Amino acid sequence: MAKRTGAAIARVVVYIVIYVVISAVVHYLMSSLLPQYNIQVQSYEGYVQILLALLFGYYIVSGVAEFFYWSMRAKYDHSVAASVRNVVRIIGIGAMLAAIAGAVGGGAAGVALGGFLGIVIGFASQQVLGQAVAGLFLLIARPFKIKDSVNLVGEDGVVEDVSTLFTTVIKSDGTKVLIPNNAIIGNKIYLKPKQQQ
Known part of the structure; x- marks a missing residue:
């Protein structure tokens, strides 16, 4: 894990250096x-x-997200680490877009444009971010585990998977139910005793 964490940081540093060099070369050329x-x-x-900032910004944000993923893998399983990676990637891309908008607009106009873009991204991804x-x-809290018999949001069944956005429950008739995670957090969770399974 430590080797992969170090490799993710090294990748981010390499992307930053390459971006700075290419940006300077483009500035000199143009x-x-x-x-x-x-040639004007x-x-x-x-x-x-x-365009260079968008391209390398995406790679840098992805590298930082990978760093968080491998840092979390030392203590948590894949699903927790992947959730953190996805949240970091979404926040990083939003911050990158707001920063680029701020740089393009310059000064107070840039701050206003970056803030507006942040609000738009926030509203557009509110549901997804809430679920994530x-x-x-x-x-992290693990109120239930995979293969626990539960009642979530009125759905009885066995937990098959807990992912970033949905918890999958298999009902007794074999029906697979995808329950949004934000609905689970806001409701009661019933864990059935072992003998009722």
Whole structure:
């Protein structure tokens, strides 16, 4: 685990270094070298830099998410670590987009644009993030385990899986029920004794 955690950090550092070098080369080419040959592309440099920031930003955020995944794997199983990785990735991408919007707008306009983008992303992903955070709490608190006989949100059955967004329960007739994790957190959880299974 420690080796993979170190590899994830090394990957993030490499992505940052490559991004800085490529960004500097693009700046030199578009603002100094190409104009010497009467190729006027300075006005497009901002767009190229934004594309580079989006591309490398995604890789950097994914690398940070992998670092959190392997750090969590030392103490928790795959499902908990994957939940944390997904939440970090969603928050990281939102922060990256807000930062890029702020840089493009500049000053107070950038802050307003970044804030507006953050609000839009927040509202758009409110349900998903709520379920992901609820799933994370379920995986950490573990009020029930896989193969426990339970009653969740009025559904009787055996827990088959607890993932980031849904808990899967198999009913006695074989029907598979996917219950949103945020519905479970907000309701009573009934754990049936072993003899009722």
